[in-house]
Amino acid sequence: MMMAREVSSEEEAGGGDELRRGPWTVEEDLLLVNYIAAHGEGRWNALARCAGLKRTGKSCRLRWLNYLRPDVRRGNMTAEEQLLILELHGRWGNRWSKIAQHLPGRTDNEIKNYWRTRVQKHAKHLNCDVNSQQFKDLMRYLWMPRLLERIHRSSQSQSPDADDADLSVSAATSCITSDVVVDAHHPPLAMADSTTSNDSAAMWQQHQAPQMSIAGAPPPTTTTVTQHVVLPAAAASCHQMQDQFVCARAAETTTPTTTCCWSESESLPGLAGLYYDDVAAALPEFDVETMAMWAPEDDPWYTQMLGL
DNA sequence: AACCGTCTCAACCGCAGGAGC
DNA sequence: TGCTCCTGCGGTTGAGACGGT
Numbered sequence: 282m283m284m285a286r287e288v289s290s291e292e293e294a295g296g297g298d299e300l301r302r303g304p305w306t307v308e309e310d311l312l313l314v315n316y317i318a319a320h321g322e323g324r325w326n327a328l329a330r331c332a333g334l335k336r337t338g339k340s341c342r343l344r345w346l347n348y349l350r351p352d353v354r355r356g357n358m359t360a361e362e363q364l365l366i367l368e369l370h371g372r373w374g375n376r377w378s379k380i381a382q383h384l385p386g387r388t389d390n391e392i393k394n395y396w397r398t399r400v401q402k403h404a405k406h407l408n409c410d411v412n413s414q415q416f417k418d419l420m421r422y423l424w425m426p427r428l429l430e431r432i433h434r435s436s437q438s439q440s441p442d443a444d445d446a447d448l449s450v451s452a453a454t455s456c457i458t459s460d461v462v463v464d465a466h467h468p469p470l471a472m473a474d475s476t477t478s479n480d481s482a483a484m485w486q487q488h489q490a491p492q493m494s495i496a497g498a499p500p501p502t503t504t505t506v507t508q509h510v511v512l513p514a515a516a517a518s519c520h521q522m523q524d525q526f527v528c529a530r531a532a533e534t535t536t537p538t539t540t541c542c543w544s545e546s547e548s549l550p551g552l553a554g555l556y557y558d559d560v561a562a563a564l565p566e567f568d569v570e571t572m573a574m575w576a577p578e579d580d581p582w583y584t585q586m587l588g589l
Numbered sequence: 590a591a592c593c594g595t596c597t598c599a600a601c602c603g604c605a606g607g608a609g610c
Numbered sequence: 611t612g613c614t615c616c617t618g619c620g621g622t623t624g625a626g627a628c629g630g631t
Contacts (some may be wrong), residue, residue: 285596302600303599304600304625305599305600323617325616326617337601338617339601339602341597342618343599343601346618347598347599348599348600375620376619377619378618387622390598391598393621395595397597397598440618497613511595565628590615591631593629594628594629595630597626597627597628598617598625598626598627598628599623599626599628600623600624600625601618601622601624601625602622603619604618604619604621605618605619605620606619607612607615608615608616609615609616609621610612
């Protein structure tokens with residue numbers, strides 16, 4: 282958001298060596314961009330002085346990193362990005378800069394804002410702490426599968442030969458599992474520290490399957506909820522995922538497993554019912570209305586699923 | 590049209606850690 | 611060893627946008 286605050290005449294005329302604060306003007310932006318183009322970034326305090334900016338080095342750095350950098354992405358978070366944020370936050374907590382490293386073009390500030398305005402808002406509506414196990418379970422069993430479904434669906438609608446792709450992927454039983462996505466206890470991934478930020482596909486592929494535990498759910502000796510969501514090749518188009526988006530997973534459970542398999546061979550509404558049963562079992566403290574509040578308002582499938 | 594509450598996000602703040610002296 | 615400076619991070623703030631009444 283570009284704030285339109287005008288620089289007052291006092292600031293303009295009598296500023297002297299006083300440091301300016303508040304929103305940046307177009308002129309300041311130009312000064313900063315031109316200086317960095319000529320001399321590069323870094324040494325921010327010296328940069329601010331040499332560029333003729335009456336700003337702190339900190340302010341210049343922030344402006345550049347969060348707004349002026351040419352590779353900064355703007356606009357709404359995609360479902361893929363949201364999914365990644367939820368997953369990485371589950372693993373690292375409020376390590377915004379670390380999370381941002383894995384979302385090309387997104388800044389830590391933007392991700393932090395997303396978390397506070399979107400995710401924490403939902404927690405507030407649900408009257409539960411954003412760090413509570415209840416809320417984490419909601420993310421794991423409701424929001425993230427829905428994001429996966431959305432990714433899947435949009436890839437279907439965008440792919441001209443989506444049917445073929447779906448069939449081939451389904452036949453290969455390629456799947457990505459939401460529990461794999463969100464588990465915070467599995468060993469650190471190689472990609473977490475070594476890959477480039479746009480290497481999301483590699484990340485997905487390197488996930489290993491942990492054993493899940495569900496707060497409020499029947500003990501794992503009787504039930505393990507697993508959502509297998511087939512992602513066709515087209516889904517991998519985002520974030521330069523060139524190849525088929527495959528995350529084969531063998532659920533390493535030695536106990537009976539209730540599996541909700543979202544595959545192309547089954548219709549989604551039926552699966553939705555099955556899935557919801559599992560969610561309801563896992564999260565008995567949330568009733569249908571609460572779930573509906575949680576669900577994104579623009580999600581007709583979801584509201585239909587709940588019969589709303 | 591006016592008011593008001595809520596949301597968004599750019600920018601600021603304080604702090605911690607590292608480098609240099 | 612201690613001091614200063616710089617950089618980066620996470621938390622917070624507040625102006626403007628937006629939507630509802």
